[in-house]
Amino acid sequence: MNKVFKALSDPTRRRVLQLLRQRPMTAGELAGHFTVSKPTMSAHFAVLREAGLVSADKQGKTITYHLNMSVLEEALMGFAQVFGVEIKLDTGDSFVAAGGTTTKDV
């Protein structure tokens, strides 16, 4: 869980996740959105991978990254729980609630 927070602490990495929210992208495509060098981006990808926030799929000579939304959600859930913040995750087809010692129904 610490790795997730560490990964999220960098603005570049947060923006990578944001980009991946829309659709999976290759490493090069992602790198094109930033001014830093490709090897630097590669390092950012590695941090995100190790935190489990993204997964890499190799197709031929390109590597496509996609967001692991569940890991992001779990981190958010865990964090909210610790701070007693009611959270409802809209996973697309259902809601899951977490947090709040006294569950106030809405």
Next chain:
Amino acid sequence: MNKVFKALSDPTRRRVLQLLRQRPMTAGELAGHFTVSKPTMSAHFAVLREAGLVSADKQGKTITYHLNMSVLEEALMGFAQVFGVEIKLDTGDSFVAAGGTTTKDV
């Protein structure tokens, strides 16, 4: 907002926030919960202060820190919004919702 995430990226600081969730505490009292030196804790407090996550009240020779729940909530809201995660904050007397481009009522 970057300062908030940076502040949250350290486990010690996250635990400080957790402790302050229950009740305000003095710097010394907080430091008592950790094995690191008081100056180190003081530095952690400064990071949390600069992120706006805690506020300091000086009473005589002691300084009492308290959690700025609203800042924490706003950070969580902003983050959730960016990732399209529906969030409901239980602020004690009302709920506030954020996130989700398509608002599914529950």
Next chain:
DNA sequence: TAGATAATTAGCTAATCATCTAATTGTTGT
């Protein structure tokens, strides 16, 4: 097979960070 392309790894540097001890500031009580 050679050249081009996508991405990573290697190796380095400058900056930031968590930590420590020692010194300083400000407040209280005798």
Next chain:
DNA sequence: ACAACAATTAGATGATTAGCTAATTATCTA
């Protein structure tokens, strides 16, 4: 005024981090 106490600031150190260029690996295609 002075000693004790709470906390911070000063200054130093070792570790981590974000960034770069150059080199490497793996794949595709002419």
